[in-house]
Amino acid sequence: MPFAHAVGGTRYTFPDLRTLLARATPLRSGDQLAGLAAATAAERVAAQRALADLPLRHFLSEAVIPYEADEVTRLILDRHDPAAFAPIAHLTVGGLRDWLLAEADTATLAALRPGLTPEMVAAVSKLCRLQDLVAIAAKCQVTSRFRNTLGLAGTLSTRLQPNDPVDDPRGVAAAILDGLLLGAGDACIGINPATDNVDATCRLLDLLDGVIQRFEIPTQSCVLAHVTTSLLAIQRGAPVDLVFQSIGGTEATNTSFGVSLALLREAQDAALSLKRGENVMYFETGQGSALSAEAHHGVDQQTIEARAYAVAREFQPLLVNSVVGFIGPEYLYDGKQITRAGLEDHFCGKLLGLPMGVDVCYTNHAEADQDDMDGLMTLLGVAGVTYIMGVPGADDVMLAYQSTSFHDALYLRAALNKRPAPEFERWLERMGLDAASRAGTLPLAPALAGLR
Amino acid sequence: MNDVPARWLDLRRHTSARVALGRAGNGLPTAAHLDFQAAHARARDAVWSALDLDRLEADCAPLGLPIHRVASQAEDRRQYLLRPDLGRRLRETDAHRLARSPTPGAFLIVVADGLCAEGIQHGAPGLLAALIPALNAQRMAPGPIILAQQARVALGDEIGEAMQAAMVVVLIGERPGLSATDSIGAYLTWGPRLGRRDAERNCLSNIRPGGLSPAEAAAKLAWLMQAAMARGGSGVALKDAAPTLGLASDRAPPPALAQGDAP
Numbered sequence: 213m214p215f216a217h218a219v220g221g222t223r224y225t226f227p228d229l230r231t232l233l234a235r236a237t238p239l240r241s242g243d244q245l246a247g248l249a250a251a252t253a254a255e256r257v258a259a260q261r262a263l264a265d266l267p268l269r270h271f272l273s274e275a276v277i278p279y280e281a282d283e284v285t286r287l288i289l290d291r292h293d294p295a296a297f298a299p300i301a302h303l304t305v306g307g308l309r310d311w312l313l314a315e316a317d318t319a320t321l322a323a324l325r326p327g328l329t330p331e332m333v334a335a336v337s338k339l340c341r342l343q344d345l346v347a348i349a350a351k352c353q354v355t356s357r358f359r360n361t362l363g364l365a366g367t368l369s370t371r372l373q374p375n376d377p378v379d380d381p382r383g384v385a386a387a388i389l390d391g392l393l394l395g396a397g398d399a400c401i402g403i404n405p406a407t408d409n410v411d412a413t414c415r416l417l418d419l420l421d422g423v424i425q426r427f428e429i430p431t432q433s434c435v436l437a438h439v440t441t442s443l444l445a446i447q448r449g450a451p452v453d454l455v456f457q458s459i460g461g462t463e464a465t466n467t468s469f470g471v472s473l474a475l476l477r478e479a480q481d482a483a484l485s486l487k488r489g490e491n492v493m494y495f496e497t498g499q500g501s502a503l504s505a506e507a508h509h510g511v512d513q514q515t516i517e518a519r520a521y522a523v524a525r526e527f528q529p530l531l532v533n534s535v536v537g538f539i540g541p542e543y544l545y546d547g548k549q550i551t552r553a554g555l556e557d558h559f560c561g562k563l564l565g566l567p568m569g570v571d572v573c574y575t576n577h578a579e580a581d582q583d584d585m586d587g588l589m590t591l592l593g594v595a596g597v598t599y600i601m602g603v604p605g606a607d608d609v610m611l612a613y614q615s616t617s618f619h620d621a622l623y624l625r626a627a628l629n630k631r632p633a634p635e636f637e638r639w640l641e642r643m644g645l646d647a648a649s650r651a652g653t654l655p656l657a658p659a660l661a662g663l664r
Numbered sequence: 665m666n667d668v669p670a671r672w673l674d675l676r677r678h679t680s681a682r683v684a685l686g687r688a689g690n691g692l693p694t695a696a697h698l699d700f701q702a703a704h705a706r707a708r709d710a711v712w713s714a715l716d717l718d719r720l721e722a723d724c725a726p727l728g729l730p731i732h733r734v735a736s737q738a739e740d741r742r743q744y745l746l747r748p749d750l751g752r753r754l755r756e757t758d759a760h761r762l763a764r765s766p767t768p769g770a771f772l773i774v775v776a777d778g779l780c781a782e783g784i785q786h787g788a789p790g791l792l793a794a795l796i797p798a799l800n801a802q803r804m805a806p807g808p809i810i811l812a813q814q815a816r817v818a819l820g821d822e823i824g825e826a827m828q829a830a831m832v833v834v835l836i837g838e839r840p841g842l843s844a845t846d847s848i849g850a851y852l853t854w855g856p857r858l859g860r861r862d863a864e865r866n867c868l869s870n871i872r873p874g875g876l877s878p879a880e881a882a883a884k885l886a887w888l889m890q891a892a893m894a895r896g897g898s899g900v901a902l903k904d905a906a907p908t909l910g911l912a913s914d915r916a917p918p919p920a921l922a923q924g925d926a927p
Contacts, residue, residue, distance in 0.1 A: 576842075577711045609679075612843075653670070653672060
């Protein structure tokens with residue numbers, strides 16, 4: 213079914229829903245690279261107007277990727293709950309934006325989640341300015357639990373990311389102690405391993421588990437290896453709290469990551485069988501991954517990103533975050549594009565019911581710097597982001613990119629009157645860490661983390 | 665935990681990460697903040713630096729191999745960053761020129777600027793000086809050296825195909841980080857031709873002063889090339905044979921880099 217709208221005397225037509233969504237998307241390099249972006253600013257607004265007039269019901273009858281061709285589409289449509297959708301079933305996409313801004317509150321948004329599809333949420337985000345993305349997301353509350361509770365009102369958590377270029381246990385331990393001293397680590401202590409194999413993963417898991425037990429930290433660990441590596445680690449009896457996986461919004465993207473819905477289900481079952489906690493999955497996503505894997509089916513990168521959240525919510529994760537500025541300038545060129553994408557990802561994830569964090573970050577070949585990150589992180593803080601990353605000095609010495617620092621989270625909590633997860637906050641107080649870091653001392657015995 | 669507390673600063677002994685920076689309120693102390701800014705400035709300048717081809721060719725001349733110069737279809741740095749597809753394709757005139765001087769069955773070495781010319785400019789001649797004797801010792805005499813501008817790893821596929829090479833090794837500038845702006849990656853592809861995927865390559869990364877030395881890198885590369893020749897293939901099969909050597913992949917959650925955009 214073609215869509216059309218006129219702007220300034222020119223009539224623009226869009227042959228199908230995926231094209232309409234792509235043309236309505238605010239400018240970003242990845243959609244230009246894919247040849248999907250609107251050719252002119254006027255065409256973009258025409259698409260946005262046509263999209264605003266589209267009834268939400270239409271999303272249930274036209275899939276952007278065919279049902280028969282893609283298991284993510286099947287998941288989205290099979291899980292759609294008409295009863296939850298009923299309160300907004302009469303609305304258009306533009307009407308949904310107004311309703312979200314004016315009518316919706318925290319309780320109605322929570323009840324609405326199973327009635328929303330990723331494509332509906334992506335569509336309404338394309339009509340939103342940054343302040344709308346912030347204001348609406350701030351109404352959402354999503355909590356998840358492992359050894360502590362994440363996402364409570366007024367909290368802001370951090371993943372402590374102690375990566376080391378060669379997985380040196382001393383380097384990892386030093387970064388962990390540094391982060392704990394600066395109040396980081398309530399979302400998890402999560403390492404990207406330099407080498408993805410089961411031996412290295414088990415060694416790092418033992419290290420993390422030892423630190424958490426010896427200092428009695430109410431948090432959880434994760435080694436961000438491939439899901440198949442984590443399954444092997446579980447079989448070996450390693451202390452696996454969270455199973456990690458990168459995921460995308462199409463079946464073919466997930467195939468390129470070496471995963472399927474069935475494999476993710478197997479991993480969730482295996483982690484639950486250890487009875488260590490209730491939300492056991494950790495997912496990362498990012499706009500551009502599908503195009504990078506040549507698996508985008510002519511769908512714009514932001515809509516595909518939202519579809520990845522349908523995959524994530526199927527597995528009741530503890531943590532989900534977009535790695536927004538990591539994918540590279542060919543997908544998000546500069547600070548402006550990264551900022552918008554980070555807020556879109558958080559907005560879409562929260563509306564769909566995910567405990568959504570963001571890796572506020574950039575690479576050195578993107579047109580971005582620390583000022584851009586300060587802006588995005590502050591906007592996300594106001595929007596109620598569940599967690600951000602904590603990296604020593606914002607400089608990840610293994611992945612060679614810049615994320616947020618332990619200091620950044622301290623700033624954000626102070627500026628917005630946010631607190632860590634309550635269990636973790638009590639632990640920080642008991643250990644006297646804030647005063648210690650101001651005094652330059654370290655009340656966590658380094659020997660207990662394996663340092664001498 | 666009953667004695668005098670340890671000093672925060674002592675953590676620096678264990679890592680090159682930016683630990684124990686201190687606090688100015690909740691912010692970074694000025695010196696630490698400006699250290700970071702300086703490192704980022706170096707990395708930014710490195711991304712936008714250009715290869716001095718005359719100098720590189722002069723530095724490679726003593727190796728005694730024929731040298732060709734080529735460029736990708738990316739016209740400048742900005743386009744190179746925005747259009748990785750263009751960085752993977754030769755300019756038509758270069759493709760035709762290479763096709764007119766084929767070297768069937770050769771082991772080609774491509775020296776490419778990638779995301780940072782600095783490491784290639786200073787490090788490639790030394791790496792080649794170590795690699796070429798190592799290959800000669802294994803009776804794998806290398807073919808011509810191709811100097812490539814605005815190049816992605818996959819440009820080596822079209823170069824190798826045009827010249828009918830058996831194998832291509834692309835030495836390429838890696839994306840600069842805050843701690844290193846002079847790192848070289850080496851990507852080996854057996855049977856280079858347009859459309860090869862990154863899973864069909866093997867890579868060595870972090871070749872630089874303070875990382876993998878030219879001698880170590882040359883030895884590992886020569887081993888990999890020998891193994892690729894013996895198996896008639898590169899990529900996953902070789903990774904299994906030498907588990908300490910990587911595939912062409914990067915971030916553990918690898919959305920971008922494993923999928924074809926390693927530099």
